[in-house]
Amino acid sequence: MTDIPLSVLFGTLALLILFSAFFSGSETSMMAINRYRLRHLAAKNHRGAQRVQTLLERPDRLIGVILLGNNFVNTFASSIATVIAIELMGEAGIPIAASVLTIIILIFGEVTPKTLAATYPERIAFPTSLLIKPLLTLLYPLVWATNMIGNAILAFFGFPTTDKNNYRLSREELRTVVHEAEGIIPKRHQQMLLSILDLEKASVEDIMVPRHEIVGIDLDDPIDVLIEQLSNIQHTHLPLYRESIDNVFGVVHIRTVVRLFRNKELTKESLEKIARDVYFIPDGTPLNTQLLNFQHHRQQVGLVVNEYGDIQGLVTIDDILEEIVGEFNTNPAAYSLSPSVHPQDDGSYLVDGSTSIRELNRALQWHLPTTGAKTLNGLILDYLEIFPEPGTSLRLEGHAIEVVQVTNNVIKTVKVYPLLHTTTKHPTP
Template sequence: MDNFFHDWPFYGQVALVIFLLALSGFFSMAETSMISANRHRLRAMAKAGNTGAALAEKLLKRIDSLLSVLLISNNLINTVLSILVTGIALHFFGDTGYVLSIATLVAAFLIIVFSEITPKVIGAAFPERISSSVGWLILPLIFILKPLLWFINYFVSSLMSLFRLEASTEHKALSKEELRSLVLESSRFSSNHHRNILLNLFNLENILVDDVMTPRAKIEMLDISKPIRDVIEDLETCYHNKLPVCDGDSEKIIGILSVKKALSLLGHQELEHEDFRALLNEPYFIPSGTPVLQQMQFFQDNQQRLSLVVNEYGDVLGLVTFEDIVEELIGEFTTSFSNLSNEARWLEDGTYIASGSASLRDLNRLLNLELPLDGPRTLNGLILEKLEAIPDHDVSIRIAGIVMEIVQFDDQGIKTVKLHQPHSFIGGA
């Protein structure tokens, strides 16, 4: 082979070296792009009509044959390259040990830079685009080298069996944490809002109805034992489509009333309490600690939208609706944050005014905080747990790196708190 190349003109030998470097770089780039390609993305491209992506996906199912072709071709070309560069150097500069060493180093440098590192970096940067294009050139090589591939793969399989190793060509399913990482890294392909919805979906497994329910003290309830005129007035001024109904005792819920159906009776006749009682639906009670996903399934199976959360003694702790769960996924349906602030973000001075009844989960989500969620669920409860008493004067406390300045309080608890963004508060307790 060396004598054959000596008969070529110098420029022809250099051109051959450049061609072999490019060909070796092609196989290196193809190898990296195929291995780095996201199979889910290739499958999506194939379903969209990209035949190159469909071919790449098919080749990846036989990863042993694919790698064998690429590695055999690459190594053969690199071997020829080393011989050719060394032969050129010895022919023009003399057959000495010094020239041989320099030629070997030059050949290694050319192969590493132009046939290995640079092509592989390019292949890793554009894996799907390249892998969906190179398959048409690799497929014929697989058929041409099929006998050699069979021998090599048989030898490799025997060697792996000898060491009791088992190779699997199946693509393993992604775990939940791997899926979460993919979502976090998908900023180029999806908006922040869509990405947050997917992340919230993963978090639903760890959320209980207690985390999303409306507390007992904030439930709008209809007392049907009131005079009929007061009952009608309460219905006309209520803010919800369905109301829990009690009969004098607010601790005992006797049914759920559809406000729309109740208002449809107005103006037709002289209404009595029994007219509204006839419209009551049986209340659904769920135990405290029920997972949100389980409750969502209950709503779907029973075509319900509202349930009452009770403790082990049967006392009503709160109310949870289908909308409450959906809001955990997509955010608030309204821009009104009555238990937070007029603005769901930090002010320019690095502060935020929140009600003591503000949900810690809401504060974490809206202000990007990391307030603890394994104890109290409201800001008032969290501060009282740390202070171990209701304050009798204005105080400040630091929790999870956030300075909280108590602005208003009474005998029952903390009403208003000023939160200070990290590094925006000087002094304090």
């Protein structure tokens, strides 16, 4: 080696440091690249993405060939540096060369290329894969042997090397991805995506029209009463029953009723003829499941029943869609938050006691618990454990609340105030 000119030795050393940077950057870029964007690009026949995706299918082989190459060039560079040091300073220059080479490799062969690769993984991974892939083929026997030993050691200690679920997102991780997409996805669309993810957390009981609020047609009423009722109806689907909703036998669409009325054919018998069979929904059915059930059975409305077959409420497909896209408001000037939430001049809100907790949370950006009671009326009763009188005040999840109106053992109207700076979660009379 002493017959080799110093210029050649320095040139070789510089080339080896460059190779060290290449292997270091390749490793970091391939490990840091976005797997989902990589799949997207590969599906669009991006050649660089396809090469990298193939290499990442066996990360043990990829890391094996990169580390083999990196260790080889670093060891060779150390030998060249030792020869240069001896020629320039004798044996006393060996420790100096080792120290200087360590700093040079650390800066130019490790930190700088890895930082660059972590910042721009695609720009580094795609071109470097052009050399890594044939190099893996060339060194495959050596890579295979080292991987066999390494995988055997991992298996001995109980660490599998073929986990296919490593890059699958959980639901909560997907929520984080949607949250972090602000600026890419409009905020309104973000909220819709999050609402879709939350559908399985809610059941039909959370959004149903309670039994006592179901508007239907009682065929035991006189025909003139029915005509008056239908003239002022504001609902699309109407249950048909006799005496009480427990004796429901069909559902009619208001459009069909209007057609009968226009043709002067509206009778009790004609209503029975156009009625469709009732579609029943078990209580506790998750909203995502029920949305698919509506689609599968080609239904738009159903009655929620408990385990004893008692009717608990009514749910339409529109109710589920509103959980995703928000309230369907045909008159935006009528209200800005929710039809049940009315802002006051002093910053408070008058809220209907039958308002669902989910609707109130969505309208006011609150975080009242939804695991127990489904309505504001039920939540207040659960917290107080007594039936309140009008004027009763309490503090619920930091919100000051005043019971304004009580009718027939039901809290009809409540006044709520902005969030207070307190951690108290129990009512204070």
